[in-house]
Amino acid sequence: MSDLQPFSLTATSISQGVRSGEFSPREVADFYIARTERYSPGLNTHLYWDRDDIWQQVQKLEGRLRAKENLPLAGVPVLIKDNICTKGIPTTCASKMLAGFRPPYDATVVERLRQAGAVIFGKANCDEFAMGSSNEHSAYGPVLNPWNQAYVPGGSSGGSAAAVAADLAPVALGSDTGGSIRQPASFCGIAGMKPTYGRISRYGLVAYSSSLDQIGPMARTCADLALLVDVLSGHDPRDATSRADPYPTVAPQLTGPDALKGMRFGLVQEFFGSGLAEGTRAALTAAVQTLRDHGATVQEVSLPTIPLSVSAYYLIASAEASANLARFDGVRYGHRTSKSGLSLKQMLKASRSEGFGREVKQRIMLGTFALSAGYCDAYYAKAAAARRLITADFAAAFAKVDVLLAPNAPSAAFRIGEMEHDPLAMYLGDICTLGVNLAGLPALSVPGGFDPSGLPIGLQLIAPAWADGRLLRAAHAYEQAHPWAKEKQPLL
């Protein structure tokens, strides 16, 4: 029997070890069950957790291993963000609105994970309906950052990020509508990727903003990101936005630090103004030097309209959210008020008002206003036009460089409660990540150092649409050149 050590396993090494017989899926499950039971309650990373279900999955997997099935994720525990449907397993979106909801089907990504031999290892806490940047907007309490539990893990995929950072699972799924994978990955010192819009099916992802939402992987290495991207990618007729024609897999495109030689990086100058924390600036400056030392060229580039991305994003995302969340009416599923003697309309209003939390109501209100008669042209239409300008700015930048380099946030993680009463300040903190979603591009965060207080800082890399392989090759090369994640682990 192997002696599995914390922070020593990756999805890649687990899959290889299980398939070669170096260790059994039971040993792996046992190891992660013990860590989850020990650390998850304190960090509040999990909203659902079922040992019996995990053992049943492992038992089935053992039969598939004996049958020599092709299982690229053999025995790999994967934690699923709680806005992704899992058949028969509670899926709440961290909202009272969906308390007790058990989906009648698996999301396509969950189907593909199971098919690949992964073990679904519970559901991760997140901001309610994925609306937030700190995981403080969960109806089931905030997630704590494993590096310093007085700080937020970021959001909205904060439970997924904190769990991977604490090695409660080697990999997790998140969703990224405006940075909800990259920013928490950065705050928790792990890698997280938002693939190109249309690469991974969203069927079974509870919709927040359909033109922006994207599911993606979170892991401690870029090789694991690539492994998951290849398992999850591919056309799904149940998601009309998923690309139908074939495109290359990404894992074979990862080489090593030599990949940086001759690669052209662009430093997005709009993100390096006075609002950038010195610790983040220093980490990015050091990263630029590492890239140059390995033969890359780095030049400044401008995205002149990127400052408009906060306004454009919050109007478009809120407008789409107001339409998507109209489905929660207390009739087909979700919370219904216990008040009696109400008309249909009164029941609907009372159910929604009791079920949704404050931030969700705020965004529904903003979106409803932006789409309402008399205001739609001044707000929503302007935001959609700004989206075109932002997209054009990215295209112009990619005529000069291969990959863009940016922070994920103006600073490392902030203290729990620090921005609770100032939603606009929280929104403005998303400025570094929103443009990517508006333009449908692939982007990721890779560990890039620590600020003076010891909190992790991630580098954001951005590539043109469908250049996911190039993006991962660049990030993997940087990671090999400077493997920050191997230097320090959170002290739990």
Place this chain on the structure above:
Amino acid sequence: MVVIDAALVQKVAGLASLELSDAESTYALTHLGRILDYVAELERLPTAQLTALADAEALPAFERPDEVSLSLSAEAAMANAPAHQATAFQVPRIIE
């Protein structure tokens, strides 16, 4: 620039099928106003010649054949309903 007042907050809440408590109305009045003040920067955008972009530029349109396919059984679709009778969702009386 629009001025947000209590009446407009109540009107929008009605359109969104929400009932706001007094505290929530006050919160919405304050923060919705601040956010709309901020996004007013878009008013200065020279967009007259621009077509609005509703989706990402990279988004192609994929269509599937319009064919009948398997869906959820009635039993599975009803399983999460707050109230139902046989294969019908149950709602308060709508005809007096």
